[in-house]
């Protein structure tokens with residue numbers, strides 16, 4: 635297959651690229667002719683609203699952004715496809731269907747996937763929380779079956795907590811439990827953790843802490859050969875692992891395989907490559923949607939400057955960020971700088987922020 639050549643490829647329709655493209659519409663920048671946004675699907679899911687979708691508070695349409703109108707409005711061509719291999723030395727992307735794309739400049743915003751138990755005999759239905767499209771299909775099937783399945787959620791962060799509550803709400807017949815390898819919501823304030831545990835308790839949801847599930851065998855979730863819990867299905871919301879092809883791309887990556895970038899989001903080894911959001915490794919920047927969105931704002935200035943050979947703006951990660959954790963009933967828990975609170979007003983605030991993001995990027 636003959637390779638196609640592009641001055642600029644935006645790979646992945648992650649939060650950062652959506653924000654950058656929206657920024658170009660506002661500031662009038664037009665990317666070079668032939669610039670493409672490469673995405674496996676024609677729409678992008680907004681992660682902050684996914685637990686709300688599962689809780690039955692939002693529809694699929696409300697949680698997804700159609701990419702074609704956004705691309706049209708800023709002069710970018712939408713190309714459906716998925717990277718299977720990145721060859722940094724020859725500046726090539728090999729897609730899973732064999733197509734080859736060559737680039738002068740590449741911006742990566744391909745997100746992450748949750749790490750799964752190392753051993754799995756296939757006896758339990760495993761649904762990674764990402765990619766959202768695939769997760770949504772699992773959830774739809776469980777909803778249609780509406781049976782008394784044993785459903786475990788793996789993970790100790792905000793996404794696992796929110797999904798546990800949402801699944802409990804939408805699958806009333808299922809027995810839902812949450813299993814984390816350490817403490818629940820480690821890194822959040824003690825007050826928030828107390829509130830979260832109280833909610834799980836009030837809703838009759840079992841929480842198992844300090845349990846690292848590393849094997850699935852004969853329908854059991856296992857920790858170091860010890861049978862922990864029987865399950866029919868497992869939702870994996872264990873945080874971020876990189877796309878497998880990143881580590882073999884030739885780009886300088888950290889020990890986990892995330893692309894190392896400097897303050898201007900440039901790869902430390904190939905300056906024509908930028909990386910943002912979960913796929914990047916930048917000191918002081920956690921893998922979270924909030925930070926991906928902020929990087930997107932910087933990216934909307936960095937890409938035009940890179941193409942013009944100008945000095946690149948730097949992105950400084952904020953030292954603190956606000957967290958609002960949806961509790962599947964229209965309320966939310968708030969965490970900021972060691973302080974916590976909870977209630978309906980915070981749920982309304984979260985909805986306002988999420989829906990504002992959607993309004994701004996859905997054209």
Ligand SMILES: Cc1cc2nc3c(=O)[nH]c(=O)nc-3n(C[C@H](O)[C@H](O)[C@H](O)COP(=O)(O)OP(=O)(O)OC[C@H]3O[C@@H](n4cnc5c(N)ncnc54)[C@H](O)[C@@H]3O)c2cc1C
Nearest residue numbers: 646648649650681682717744745793911912922923924926
């Ligand atoms: C259930 C859940 C709820 C969450 N809620 C929040 C929240 O409320 N607040 C928060 O800050 N964070 C939240 N997160 C974390 C958040 O989802 C991520 O940190 C955020 O999505 C990262 O954004 P990104 O820009 O890196 O890319 P993403 O938004 O993850 O998008 C990556 C894009 O890359 C595409 N892609 C993937 N592989 C390829 C490939 N091989 N080739 C081409 N394209 C590819 C995908 O299709 C996708 O469009 C949540 C996570 C989960 C699982």
